[in-house]
Amino acid sequence: MPRMTPLLDRNEQFARAYAPVPLGLPTAQVLIVTCLDHRIDPAIVLGLQLGEAPVIRNAGGRVTPAVIDDIAYLAFLAEQLSGRQGPADTLFEVAVVHHTQCGTGFLDDPDFRRRAAEATGVPEAALGASAVADPHVTVKADVERLLASPLLSPKVSVSGHVYDIATGRVTTTLDARYP
Ligand SMILES: [Zn+2]
Numbered sequence: 001m002p003r004m005t006p007l008l009d010r011n012e013q014f015a016r017a018y019a020p021v022p023l024g025l026p027t028a029q030v031l032i033v034t035c036l037d038h039r040i041d042p043a044i045v046l047g048l049q050l051g052e053a054p055v056i057r058n059a060g061g062r063v064t065p066a067v068i069d070d071i072a073y074l075a076f077l078a079e080q081l082s083g084r085q086g087p088a089d090t091l092f093e094v095a096v097v098h099h100t101q102c103g104t105g106f107l108d109d110p111d112f113r114r115r116a117a118e119a120t121g122v123p124e125a126a127l128g129a130s131a132v133a134d135p136h137v138t139v140k141a142d143v144e145r146l147l148a149s150p151l152l153s154p155k156v157s158v159s160g161h162v163y164d165i166a167t168g169r170v171t172t173t174l175d176a177r178y179p
Pocket of ligand 1: 037060101102104
């Protein structure tokens with residue numbers, strides 16, 4: 001049996017009670033950047049409903065150039081959409097959420113990183129850039145990186161948080177601030 005079969009059955013259940021959400025501003029006025037780890041789905045952890053918040057996920061939840069590009073585009077799009085209702089002073093808050101027990105933490109070890117680079121063909125520097133050994137340290141670095149980017153709209157604020165896999169609790173490391 002294809003592995004997607006049970007998930008498609010769940011989707012059938014979902015679609016039966018589904019009501020489509022029109023394209024518009026995210027109603028929570030928050031954009032989440034977090035890790036792709038299957039133990040930290042923001043919809044479940046933060047109780048997000050459809051239409052509330054865009055989510056960008058990668059290994060570690062790191063603020064990479066690709067993530068910054070996406071945020072720049074989403075800010076432009078939000079500005080366009082809000083323009084229909086009158087120009088907005090603020091658009092949304094980017095919440096960067098790193099977590100404990102991150103699988104990218106192994107990449108902090110030079111020997112592991114070298115072996116991973118050899119096995120995958122991914123440059124060692126790129127692997128090192130996604131490492132989250134201490135989420136409290138990396139989340140601060142990524143909030144600062146995003147705030148320092150010339151691509152970040154002045155109408156977008158940035159905050160930093162850590163999700164604890166052991167307790168299920170999200171704590172705020174850096175309160176939201178504008179560039
Ligand atoms: Zn992770």
